[in-house]
């Protein structure tokens with residue numbers, strides 16, 4: 001993730017501990033080792049792969065030499081990645097808000113530790129403000145951003161309501177980041193949205209109408225959205241709640257997974273997806289889309305299908321290559337079948353589709 005936004009990784013250190021060290025997360029001996037490495041490699045930043053409370057970040061920083069080195073944790077790295085990717089006002093506001101909320105408690109810690117540890121606590125946080133000023137300022141900024149974001153989201157909600165009024169079923173693309181959702185979206189709706197820039201290439205939802213013509217014609221709204229990752233901090237998730245809500249309110253979810261990865265990664269990423277979906281959209285029917293099969297052997301596909309069945313028992317699966325365009329019609333056929341059976345009580349169930357062909361797509 002760090003590499004995808006321009007960091008050059010000079011070394012990686014792993015420590016296995018029974019529990020997190022209360023002061024530094026890693027043990028003091030390990031931290032000494034890290035300190036040596038930082039010196040040797042002239043590292044400018046230390047990134048923790050896990051989440052750290054602000055107090056630990058400051059203490060680690062002090063051991064490493066104060067403000068000369070940047071110490072960040074997993075969540076601040078994710079927010080940095082988001083910053084790089086944010087193209088829309090909505091995403092920019094969501095990120096600013098998440099960062100402020102996340103570092104709010106850090107500011108408090110910073111001021112407390114500055115008293116205890118002295119000036120060497122290096123974080124360009126609340127500066128010299130006394131705590132009450134810092135708190136007031138941060139709260140004011142948070143509420144200003146919340147207001148601005150609310151206005152942006154209201155416009156988006158109006159669009160969403162209009163889509164609902166038009167009566168098209170809504171199909172959402174979901175899944176781990178970089179599984180190929182946008183590649184599929186672009187192919188199906190003839191768009192040119194960014195793909196493959198690295199984790200979180202897509203941050204904002206986009207919706208387009210898809211018209212499928214085959215033995216039976218049907219149309220639906222296809223929504224591309226933010227990808228999932230494990231252990232996302234609740235504050236960051238909260239900032240993207242409205243985005244995730246679009247997935248939650250859909251009629252069908254196409255759950256993408258990169259089947260070309262090793263089974264362990266596939267399992268881990270499907271588990272992360274399952275965790276998010278159970279929380280945000282437990283009732284929405286699913287189709288599992290095993291993507292990137294152009295890079296897989298038949299045995300690999302079989303194995304990944306088995307893994308997916310273990311985690312999502314009874315959920316229909318389809319294999320495809322969004323990049324090469326192989327089996328994308330199968331995805332649409334299955335989507336149609338799932339929608340027909342799900343929407344059957346509300347609408348008359350149309351006859352089975354065999355091979356739909358995309359003929360047109362247009363903006364709603």
Ligand SMILES: Nc1nc2c(ncn2[C@@H]2O[C@H](COP(=O)(O)OP(=O)(O)OP(=O)(O)O)[C@@H](O)[C@H]2O)c(=O)[nH]1
Pocket residue numbers: 176177178179180181182183184194195196197198199200201202203225226227228256291292293294295320321322323324
């Ligand atoms: N070989 C192969 N590569 C694919 C396929 N589908 C997508 N990719 C590549 O996978 C990378 C990620 O694709 P995206 O479409 O950006 O993935 P995404 O799920 O939208 O990612 P986020 O927006 O980060 O959540 C890109 O480099 C794509 O070219 C596929 O079927 N086969």
Ligand SMILES: [Mg+2]
Pocket residue numbers: 181182183194195201202225
């Ligand atoms: Mg995307």
